[in-house]
Amino acid sequence: MTTEATLTGAGLTLGYDSRTVVHDAGIELRAGAVVALIGPNGSGKSTLLRSLARLHHARAGTVTLDGDDALALRPKDFARRVTLLTQSRPTPGGVRVRDVVAYGRHPYRGRFGAGDPDGPAVVGRAMRRTGVDGMADRAVDELSGGELQRVWLATCLAQDTGVVLLDEPTTFLDLRYQIETLDLVRDLADQHGVAVGVVLHDLDQAAAVADELVLLHQGVVRATGTPAEVLTAALLTEIYGLRIDVDVDDDGHVRTKPLGRHNRKVTL
DSSP: OOOOOOEEEEEEEEEETTEEEEEEEEEEEOTTOEEEEEOSTTSSHHHHHHHHTTSSOOSEEEEEETTEEGGGSOHHHHHTTEEEEOSOOOOOTTOBHHHHHHGGGGGGOOGGGOOOTTHHHHHHHHHHHHTOGGGTTSBGGGSOHHHHHHHHHHHHHHTOOSEEEEESTTTTOOHHHHHHHHHHHHHHHHHHOOEEEEEOSOHHHHHHHOSEEEEEETTEEEEEEOHHHHOOHHHHHHHHSSOEEEEEOTTOOEEEEEOOTTSTTOOO
């Protein structure tokens, strides 16, 4: 059963070899809220998310889980509380969908796969919630990119953690499954009290699904706040290097409109 949790990164400086890609970044993921990391390619979004999952060592700063040093936790204990869906994973050949989703139960199993009585029910629920239950007996290497992405999402949900980290979860998905995935993200927060951190490129999708946005540019957090606070025309135009108009309707919904050379005369 999912337990509510808070995952916090403070003063995080991250890099590869001699290159620093994230500078003194802070982020907090709270139970029942969705935080979306946005920004241009190469801005450090995925690196920051991976550092929260303990997959990228910080040169400076701390990651805490419910106030405790996340790095001090045993791997299985951490994996029972935090899960990450990465951008890409190797596809196992000849393995059925239900067995791949069951990989998410690894932190709950003892030696030789024993000791997880709740596993089958949790795996079944994860497959239903992601719409892959109808392909449970298919081999994953026969699936399309979109189908496989939903299988990995189901594997992530089967881990049944209080914090879920998603790196571009709508990649490869058609419009229907993009929207269903974003609905699922909201359900995790609203119905199950999960703390969700998600990297998204689509600004309108981020505005629609997130309670809070963290906007990164060249490794620096430029703004943190509600979609209406972060998605301003001036800031987006500066960061993305092209004119972006922004409209906020009476209900507070934010929509962005990037303007290229052929539609710059169009106004919202």
